[in-house]
Amino acid sequence: MSLSFERTQSVGIIGGGPGGYEAALAAAQLGAEVTLVERAGVGGSAVITDVVPSKSLIATADSAVAISEASDLGVQLFATSDVGRPLAPQIAINLAAVNRRLLSLAGQQSDDLRGQLVDAGVRIISGHGRLDGERAIVASTGPGGTDFDRIEADTIVVAVGASPRELPTARPDGERILTWTQLYDMKALPDHLIVVGSGVTGAEFASAYMNLGAQVTLISSRERVLPGEDRDAAAVIEKVFTRGGMTVLSTSRADSVVRDGDGVLVTLSDGRTVSGSHCLLAVGSIPNTKDLGLEDAGVQLTDSGHIQVNRVARTSVPNIYAAGDCTTFVPLASVASMQGRTAVFHALGDTVIPLEQRRIAANIFTAPEIATVGHSEQDLEDGTVRGFVHKLPLSANARAKMMGVRDGFVKIIASEGSGTVIGGVIVAPKASELIYPIAIAVERRLTVDQLSRVFAVFPSLTASITDVARAMHIVGSDDES
DSSP: OOOOOSSOOEEEEEOOSHHHHHHHHHHHHTTOEEEEEESSOTTHHHHHTSHHHHHHHHHHHHHHHHHHTGGGGTOOOOEEOTTSOEEOOOOOOOHHHHHHHHHHHHHHHHHHHHHHHHHTTOEEEESEEEEOSSSEEEEEESGGGOEEEEEEOSEEEEOOOEEEOOBTTBOOOSSSEEOTTSGGGOSSOOSEEEEEOOSHHHHHHHHHHHHHTOEEEEEOSSSSSSTTSOHHHHHHHHHHHHHTTOEEETTOOEEEEEEETTEEEEEETTSOEEEESEEEEOSOEEESOTTSSHHHHTOOBOTTSOBOOOTTSBOSSTTEEEOSTTBSSOOOHHHHHHHHHHHHHHHTTOOOOOOOGGGOEEEEOSSSEEEEEEOOHHHHHHTSSOEEEEEEEGGGOHHHHHHTOOSOEEEEEEETTTOBEEEEEEEETTHHHHTHHHHHHHHHTOBHHHHHTSOOOSSOTTHHHHHHHHHTOOTTOOTTO
16 A cells, blocks of 8 residues: 655654564555664664563573473473483573574574565665754764765654663673673573562563573562562562572662672672672663754653653654654553554554553563553552452463463453453463453453353363453343444
8 A cells, every 4th residue: 555645755764673663664565765774783672682582582491491390291201321220301501502593583583674674665774873853864874983874854753762771880791790682692501690670671581591490589679579560460470480499589779789700799778798690680771862863853852861752653843753662652562563653654644543551462471471451450449440350360270270380360350330341461371372362352342241252262271361251240231232
């Protein structure tokens, strides 16, 4: 499809991550002349140093757990000694090989995305882009950024992402004190990994390295891990962590992290110290908006440097849009992609559905995973919405029993009176796949009765969704309407 214009519209994009990449594809599809400026590689940090490599690492950790727990299902692994006696096997993780594989996958994905853009007719400039007023991008290219390319554009999309936040008293050195972008240079599994920060990134890597066999200490400044997530879900994850041998230090703030010989020393605010072989800093991120010429172009920023955008990803300057982690919207790769497409659709006059936070499905890739969509139980408690909630443990599900799943649940939140599904939480293996039916129910405003009438395969984990919905039956409702 292409739109009809008096002249060909030009779209300039800074940043080739999920937001910039999707914006470029959408603009090319609509017949615009598209130029994308990217300094690191198509796919951005999401593909090269963040989502793709980290989730590949987690997949390896999941495989290690599946092997170690196979005996619970009656699968016995053994080797035979020289005299024919069975020997208990040990699972060995070749971290160097793991890291080579995941970085190779990231490179392949980046190349594939670049090829798709080229096939769509997108011009790609490798360099650092910045705004030059409201309708131009200047890209510095060549050795040391000494060459410049100026791109005039009717519409500009800024999708520059974010970088790991650093602390003045905990400077990463790339060897022992690391950000999540530096983990993949390690040649061997850390003897003792100290993770500072118990948000999504910290919890995911703590879970992965624990399951790969490393000793892990997780330092949380709050009372529980994943403080911004569903309380019941966070409680399950913390139970799994402690059962797996992880040390979780709650209400503990790291004051400093320094090298200590061949290891690291973390000093807490109460004076305690924790020694380990490596430290991962997972203390948030900062937007890559510095020195982009945004303020000079009139683009409004927050005090933290994030770009203010509305629900169609438009900034305070009418022809400038922004997408992804550099904006004030939800920092998820899927959201960045949707923002990029929405921005272009709006700018070029195509049909637009403004983004709503309640429709966003999100996932935390711990083991088990945590998937959420829509309103939370906390929203009910705060009075943001009126409704009711029901939760069913996975231990009651037949397929879960067959699979040996011990932890997890399905929770649905519905509106008071109508029974319309307004939110849900799933804690389970592959919860990222299981949340989709609830996300559809939230998006299409289905009632719990309508959801319960959908046939689920027996046995299946998805049957827990219909079981929860059935338990929330609204007497006298017209579920065929």
